[in-house]
Amino acid sequence: MTWKQVFTSSVGKKLVMGFTGIFLILFLIVHVSLNACIWANDGGDMFNKGAHFMGANWVPRILEIGLFAGLIIHIIQGLALELSNRSKRGIGYAVNYGNKGSKWYSRSMGLLGTIILLFLILHLSNFWFPNRSHQGFLLGEEINLYQKMQEVFSELWVVIVYVLGCISLGYHLAHGFQSAFKTLGVHNKRWHALISIVGYSFSIIVALMFALMPLSFYFGWIS
Amino acid sequence: MEHYNMNLTLKIWRQKNKDDKGGFQSYQVKDISSEMSFLEMLDVLNEQLIHSGQDPIAFDHDCREGICGMCSLYINGKPHGEWKGNTTCQLHMRAFKDGETVTIEPWRAKAFPVIKDLIVDRSPFDRIIQAGGYISVNTGNAVDGNSLPINKDKADASFAAAMCIGCGACVAACKNSSAMLFLSAKVAHLALLPQGEPERHSRVMNMVAQMDKEGFGACTNTGACEATCPKEISIANIARLNLEYLTASIVAEK
Numbered sequence: 001m002t003w004k005q006v007f008t009s010s011v012g013k014k015l016v017m018g019f020t021g022i023f024l025i026l027f028l029i030v031h032v033s034l035n036a037c038i039w040a041n042d043g044g045d046m047f048n049k050g051a052h053f054m055g056a057n058w059v060p061r062i063l064e065i066g067l068f069a070g071l072i073i074h075i076i077q078g079l080a081l082e083l084s085n086r087s088k089r090g091i092g093y094a095v096n097y098g099n100k101g102s103k104w105y106s107r108s109m110g111l112l113g114t115i116i117l118l119f120l121i122l123h124l125s126n127f128w129f130p131n132r133s134h135q136g137f138l139l140g141e142e143i144n145l146y147q148k149m150q151e152v153f154s155e156l157w158v159v160i161v162y163v164l165g166c167i168s169l170g171y172h173l174a175h176g177f178q179s180a181f182k183t184l185g186v187h188n189k190r191w192h193a194l195i196s197i198v199g200y201s202f203s204i205i206v207a208l209m210f211a212l213m214p215l216s217f218y219f220g221w222i223s
Numbered sequence: 224m225e226h227y228n229m230n231l232t233l234k235i236w237r238q239k240n241k242d243d244k245g246g247f248q249s250y251q252v253k254d255i256s257s258e259m260s261f262l263e264m265l266d267v268l269n270e271q272l273i274h275s276g277q278d279p280i281a282f283d284h285d286c287r288e289g290i291c292g293m294c295s296l297y298i299n300g301k302p303h304g305e306w307k308g309n310t311t312c313q314l315h316m317r318a319f320k321d322g323e324t325v326t327i328e329p330w331r332a333k334a335f336p337v338i339k340d341l342i343v344d345r346s347p348f349d350r351i352i353q354a355g356g357y358i359s360v361n362t363g364n365a366v367d368g369n370s371l372p373i374n375k376d377k378a379d380a381s382f383a384a385a386m387c388i389g390c391g392a393c394v395a396a397c398k399n400s401s402a403m404l405f406l407s408a409k410v411a412h413l414a415l416l417p418q419g420e421p422e423r424h425s426r427v428m429n430m431v432a433q434m435d436k437e438g439f440g441a442c443t444n445t446g447a448c449e450a451t452c453p454k455e456i457s458i459a460n461i462a463r464l465n466l467e468y469l470t471a472s473i474v475a476e477k
């Protein structure tokens with residue numbers, strides 16, 4: 001098999017989605033854990049220290065390049081797959097199959113992904129871009145990210161968009177987490193039961209924790 | 224179960240040939256017995272049509288006992304109709320109520336173009352099988368079937384996959400018009416047996432390549448195929464196929 005065959009056949013494209021998807025899941029674990037430091041109730045001390053470690057250190061900064069690469073491949077491949085798959089039906093059905101046998105969110109990965117993408121554009125322009133440009137895109141001085149969060153999350157519409165983004169992420173993962181492992185070949189009952197429980201729990205916990213962050217600032221649940 | 228008769232309105236897709244635009248037409252059938260099969264009900268309608276000098280409705284069928292995979296109707300929004308693990312020919316009229324409207328459509332996928340009315344061209348499946356769904360055997364006397372020891376669980380899983388009758392309902396149900404459940408059943412049933420070993424890697428590569436060439440979509444693990452499959456082929460076979468593909472890419476010499 002040539003590399004081209006490995007990654008560009010229909011199964012190969014799925015492998016790309018699965019590998020990048022799992023990579024993004026690993027990133028989410030780091031991201032949600034670090035951000036949870038805002039609940040230390042210490043005026044953002046602990047959180048800012050963590051953020052400083054990530055922002056002012058070459059190792060995470062180089063990993064960040066890999067993260068963007070993975071994210072961009074996932075997005076381009078995901079949207080391309082969605083469009084290509086949609087073009088395969090031709091004339092549609094008069095009566096639709098609907099929910100008989102598949103979940104609505106499993107059939108809406110492209111839509112959920114697009115909502116996440118729109119959310120990401122807002123999210124990066126809220127935090128990542130201002131911070132990195134303040135740093136001169138190198139290891140310069142950072143802004144106070146905790147203060148920045150307080151500022152950003154004082155506006156209701158921003159909080160609403162973030163919560164919607166988190167709900168989309170939760171549903172994306174409710175299908176994606178399990179799907180990724182199936183794409184990589186996990187197929188016996190024992191493992192299916194495991195990835196199903198871990199997948200749903202992960203999706204709910206991660207989406208809930210992320211959504212609670214803007215809500216905590218907006219409603220003043222943290223000091 | 225109690226026997227009853229029913230009158231139905233049928234909304235059926237009519238299309239003269241591949242190039243015709245096609246459209247729905249409504250028909251009435253009366254006094255249909257609840258003990259008829261769905262295809263017998265269509266036979267009744269076709270006799271009516273022939274008697275009144277109209278073109279009968281073309282639909283695929285052969286064995287009418289759920290084993291050949293020829294019947295292929297999309298009934299009220301589900302391939303092979305409402306019943307689980309069932310083919311169109313084994314769907315019986317007791318599944319319907321008096322006065323109901325039943326919508327009948329052909330399988331919809333660009334890879335399965337309509338030939339006439341409810342008949343689609345499923346030859347892409349034949350070409351996928353030709354690309355690798357076989358094993359090499361030496362000619363001469365047949366070997367004793369029990370001379371090769373085979374793990375019982377593997378044999379069971381292989382037989383379960385070999386149940387696929389190639390009807391194409393999985394493609395019809397899938398939002399991506401993907402043929403992965405079919406392909407995975409064909410790949411799994413040979414990959415699980417020692418007889419399938421010589422072509423193991425080339426099989427999965429060639430069959431996937433042929434599937435893509437035929438214009439089916441890519442699988443996204445939605446599960447709609449498994450829910451509609453008349454032979455209840457497990458979607459776990461798709462994960463197995465993915466693993467076969469990944470393994471072939473790593474270990475195949477070429």
Ligand code: HEM
Nearest residue numbers: 017018021024025078109110113114117176179180183443
């Ligand atoms: C942090 C964000 C994200 C995570 C953690 C994530 C994770 C995943 C995972 C695990 C899968 C399953 C892969 C598989 O079935 O093998 C997946 C599929 C998918 N993702 Fe994402 N994703 C993210 C963002 C996005 C974005 C921004 C888009 C598009 C704009 C997107 C589009 C898709 C699509 C279309 C699929 C379905 C493809 C398929 O199942 O084959 N994702 N994602």
Ligand code: SF4
Nearest residue numbers: 387388390391393452
């Ligand atoms: S997998 Fe099931 S639905 Fe698909 S072709 Fe085989 S028998 Fe038909």
Ligand code: FES
Nearest residue numbers: 287291292294312
């Ligand atoms: S006609 Fe043979 S399976 Fe239905």
